[in-house]
Amino acid sequence: xxxxxxxxxxxxxxxxxxxxxxxxxxxxxxxxxxxxxxxxxxxxxxxxxxxxxxxxxxxxxxxxxxxxxxxxxxxxxxxxxxxxxxxxxxxxxxxxxxxxxxxxxxxxxxxxxxxxxxxxxxxxxxxxxxxxxxxxxxxxxxxxxxxxxxxxxxxxxxxxxxxxxxxxxxxxxxxxxxxxxxxxxxxxxxxxxxxxxxxxxxxxxxxxxxxxxxxxxxxxxxxxxxxxxxxxxxxxxxxxxxxxxxxxxxxxxxxxxxxxxxxxxxxxxxxxxxxxxxxxxxxxxx
Amino acid sequence: xxxxxxxxxxxxxxxxxxxxxxxxxxxxxxxxxxxxxxxxxxxxxxxxxxxxxxxxxxxxxxxxxxxxxxxxxxxxxxxxxxxxxxxxxxxxxxxxxxxxxxxxxxxxxxxxxxxxxxxxxxxxxxxxxxxxxxxxxxxxxxxxxxxxxxxxxxxxxxxxxxxxxxxxxxxxxxxxxxxxxxxxxxxxxxxxxxxxxxxxxxxxxxxxxxxxxxxxxxxxxxxxxxxxxxxxxxxxxxxxxxxxxxxxxxxxxxxxxxxxxxxxxxxxxxxxxxxxxxxxxxxxxxxxxxxxxxxxxxxxxxxxxxxxxxxxxxxxxxxxxxxxxxxxxxxxxxxxxxxxxxxxxxxxxxxxxxxxxxxxxxxxxxxxxxxxxxxxxxxxxxxxxxxxxxxxxxxxxxxxxxxxxxxxxxxxxxxxxxxxxxxxxxxxxxxxxxxxxxxxxxxxxxxxxxxxxxxxxxxxxxxxxxxxxxxxxxxxxxxxxxxxxxxxxxxxxxxxxxxxxxxxxxxxxxxxxxxxxxxxxxxxxxxxxxxxxxxxxxxxxxxxxxxxxxxxxxxxxxxxxxxxxxxxxxxxxxxxxxxxxxxxxxxxxxxxxxxxxxxxxxxxxxxxxxxxxxxxxxxxxxxxxxxxxxxxxxxxxxxxxxxxxxxxxxxxxxxxxxxxxxxxxxxxxxxxxxxxxxxxxxxxxxxxxxxxxx
Numbered sequence: 001x002x003x004x005x006x007x008x009x010x011x012x013x014x015x016x017x018x019x020x021x022x023x024x025x026x027x028x029x030x031x032x033x034x035x036x037x038x039x040x041x042x043x044x045x046x047x048x049x050x051x052x053x054x055x056x057x058x059x060x061x062x063x064x065x066x067x068x069x070x071x072x073x074x075x076x077x078x079x080x081x082x083x084x085x086x087x088x089x090x091x092x093x094x095x096x097x098x099x100x101x102x103x104x105x106x107x108x109x110x111x112x113x114x115x116x117x118x119x120x121x122x123x124x125x126x127x128x129x130x131x132x133x134x135x136x137x138x139x140x141x142x143x144x145x146x147x148x149x150x151x152x153x154x155x156x157x158x159x160x161x162x163x164x165x166x167x168x169x170x171x172x173x174x175x176x177x178x179x180x181x182x183x184x185x186x187x188x189x190x191x192x193x194x195x196x197x198x199x200x201x202x203x204x205x206x207x208x209x210x211x212x213x214x215x216x217x218x219x220x221x222x223x224x225x226x227x228x229x230x231x232x233x234x235x236x237x238x239x240x241x242x243x244x245x246x247x248x249x250x251x252x253x254x255x256x257x258x259x260x261x262x263x264x265x266x267x268x269x270x271x272x273x274x275x276x277x278x279x280x281x282x283x284x285x286x
Numbered sequence: 287x288x289x290x291x292x293x294x295x296x297x298x299x300x301x302x303x304x305x306x307x308x309x310x311x312x313x314x315x316x317x318x319x320x321x322x323x324x325x326x327x328x329x330x331x332x333x334x335x336x337x338x339x340x341x342x343x344x345x346x347x348x349x350x351x352x353x354x355x356x357x358x359x360x361x362x363x364x365x366x367x368x369x370x371x372x373x374x375x376x377x378x379x380x381x382x383x384x385x386x387x388x389x390x391x392x393x394x395x396x397x398x399x400x401x402x403x404x405x406x407x408x409x410x411x412x413x414x415x416x417x418x419x420x421x422x423x424x425x426x427x428x429x430x431x432x433x434x435x436x437x438x439x440x441x442x443x444x445x446x447x448x449x450x451x452x453x454x455x456x457x458x459x460x461x462x463x464x465x466x467x468x469x470x471x472x473x474x475x476x477x478x479x480x481x482x483x484x485x486x487x488x489x490x491x492x493x494x495x496x497x498x499x500x501x502x503x504x505x506x507x508x509x510x511x512x513x514x515x516x517x518x519x520x521x522x523x524x525x526x527x528x529x530x531x532x533x534x535x536x537x538x539x540x541x542x543x544x545x546x547x548x549x550x551x552x553x554x555x556x557x558x559x560x561x562x563x564x565x566x567x568x569x570x571x572x573x574x575x576x577x578x579x580x581x582x583x584x585x586x587x588x589x590x591x592x593x594x595x596x597x598x599x600x601x602x603x604x605x606x607x608x609x610x611x612x613x614x615x616x617x618x619x620x621x622x623x624x625x626x627x628x629x630x631x632x633x634x635x636x637x638x639x640x641x642x643x644x645x646x647x648x649x650x651x652x653x654x655x656x657x658x659x660x661x662x663x664x665x666x667x668x669x670x671x672x673x674x675x676x677x678x679x680x681x682x683x684x685x686x687x688x689x690x691x692x693x694x695x696x697x698x699x700x701x702x703x704x705x706x707x708x709x710x711x712x713x714x715x716x717x718x719x720x721x722x723x724x725x726x727x728x729x730x731x732x733x734x735x736x737x738x739x740x741x742x743x744x745x746x747x748x749x750x751x752x753x754x755x756x757x758x759x760x761x762x763x764x765x766x767x768x769x770x771x772x773x774x775x776x777x778x779x780x781x782x783x784x785x786x787x788x789x790x791x792x793x794x795x796x797x798x799x800x801x802x803x804x805x806x807x808x809x810x811x812x813x814x815x816x817x818x819x820x821x822x823x824x825x826x827x828x829x830x831x832x833x834x835x836x837x838x839x840x841x842x843x844x845x846x847x848x849x850x851x852x853x854x855x856x857x858x859x860x861x862x863x864x865x866x867x868x869x870x871x872x873x874x875x876x877x878x879x880x881x882x883x884x885x886x887x888x889x890x891x892x893x894x895x896x897x898x899x900x901x902x903x904x905x906x907x908x909x910x911x912x913x914x915x916x917x918x919x920x921x922x923x924x925x926x927x928x929x930x931x932x933x934x935x936x937x938x939x940x941x942x943x944x945x946x947x948x949x950x951x952x953x954x955x956x957x958x959x960x961x962x963x964x965x966x967x968x969x970x971x972x973x974x975x976x977x978x979x980x
Contacts, residue, residue: 065488079825134551134565137488194828195425250545253574257453257466259384259416259677260407261482261593262489269570 067267077123310359377448382674385452398656398952402597422824432456595628603974604628638668672722697941808847
């Protein structure tokens, strides 16, 4: 137990070390693989999950610029993962395997794992969009290193899961979960848009348009019915949606007289324009 | 039926041509007289001062007194020319306020230890002290925001402010005027712009690193139109977007191109890598800069107010912000800066020559940084100065209180600059009347061209003024040094009586059902276990939050509150109910759902009180909040009911050479160092310095 505790301390300090450090676990791929082979692999499943939990939490706390969309999407992932990890910790208490996903888990327990992995994949999917955007600030080097470690952990976990299910069954399960989390993200991002939309839409007519589109999204939970799924999938083609999208694209920075100053202006514009872009990206890929 | 008639009467009272005649003392300068004050008759019609005439004799006064419509502004209503008439002064103008958080008291942890504004904004203790007490309740529903903004308005109004700057919404036709609202003036000029920041420290690195070398000529001078030339050069260097040059880069057509993300992505591939923040700058920041320049150069502009160089004078980054303004070519008439502590004499010289102004907030500066603006050099270089109160967590309740701090600072004269002779009481008075009006370009009073000035008592000017007790033969000294909330006897905003002593309000024709007493203060909920009041976290849905807010509103009416009255006003103060209720959909919807009327002082107060006392993160959320930062009492409307505020503001700076006042203690380098070390401060200013190399 002591051995694991020491390992854990080393891992945490490695993952959050300063960019200049030579001891950084993921500054080079070689170090990265060293870390994998020598340290994390030897941990029991439960310790692996606990380590992941601490890394996610640390990354969340360290995100510097909270008015940027990266923070929004990581925050959603953080809260999703917290719920999943809580369940996984109970499940893994009884196991002593060093696998990411122990063999001895029941089907339902493995499903919990898959759901946990999906929350990360969903975050990653959204982050891909942000990585390609030239108008948002990218996370710090330290955050990027932490994300690389998370990538490593979740891809290994997924490899374990893959071995557990027939390909078609896994694909079916995954599709359903992807849909669930993508829709959840859409709703989350929509709430961000709604919160600050009044800075950009001033007339009752425009606000009504936004409400109609928002209601269309809210009433179309794709996991409930096939018709909902279709309605959601084809929403980007709807003229009202397109009209709203046009009104809320390429926005100007709003004037904020609030104490947070420029940060607040960016928070407002990002929570409307970028959230809507991400919603669009999710809808197109649902 | 009875209430319908009353309602009808009330509406018609507010909409018909409204006129009153007041008799009181006015500073002689408004009648172009050399005497300190003169008894005058002021006639108000609708929103304007129709006339102002000196009363020369008892005979004249007797004649005027025969009319029932004339109101004698003295305590007893005496008609004798020798009686102690109140002063009629322009309503005070506050050009610097953040109006959402004025329900939180002065931040006890601010002791002059910070280097700049970005440092304390990032400090965790600040976040607990402010966000921890403002959340999650402020986001429960628009009604809470409305209540918070209306609270700020009333807080400023009871100490004589009639024009308040701040990002308020949901205040249309409530009490006083919002500086940024064009309906606050009768004028053809554009809207006052008041973004908190024009310089975004995280974004301006592109200007500093990439454009500055191109703009800077020999020495410290900058090339004419240099910013546009340099930016066009950079765009042409990295992007294949034809037709962009220094002359047309700010044209609507080209600005549209620079706001086209897809175009930038596909065309800015000529050279790689792109400079840091290049696309982000041209997409987000440049259009803002271009629009501000266009506005400031337009004939119909009023003004722009933005924070600049807020921090210590010796903070490296703080000294760079004005240089960034020059690099951007924003050193233009009509641009006014709030704080400006880091500005140098050279900067003042340029500002003075370009008719740029400064808004001085000494209490906020001295609390946070232990230093304030170099008013001596600013004045010497002809920079127009106004006062601003900032916000209650690190400021005062309004400019009347700020005047007291400013006067004491001037008396103390910490840098031995003979400030007392430069900034006499009249000069300080100007800083809350005439000067702010000039800074926002609304001092001009020329009814022939449709311009009705503010900050003055002149025929044709906006009828926004206050009536104060006559506490000194010099009206300026009376206001600056002696007047407090108890001496604000009447407030009229754009011809509309909004607040005052009950005797005056009744003389103006208002009856009991048209106003509300504002005398006592409620500081605690006395009959209820706070933890038994339901609590909702910020992650709940909008609908759940509103439902919760409606329940809270209903509960707040049933609770018993601890009543305090330290003010003991001899004549009760009342708020005149306005017709803002029907004009705001949030307020009217909330009334339908809760029977709580946010046109009423009592309802606003109860709504904020229950939220502040039972719905803060610090109190209820053990993970996100911290109990040691929670508020145990609700803030009072009047400073006389707020003992800790009164104690701190009164004792903050002593006019004599007292080394033990908070001002002096905050300035001691060893104290500053100790606090900075204890709080582990320094990372933020160091990073800013790194981003802006010499």
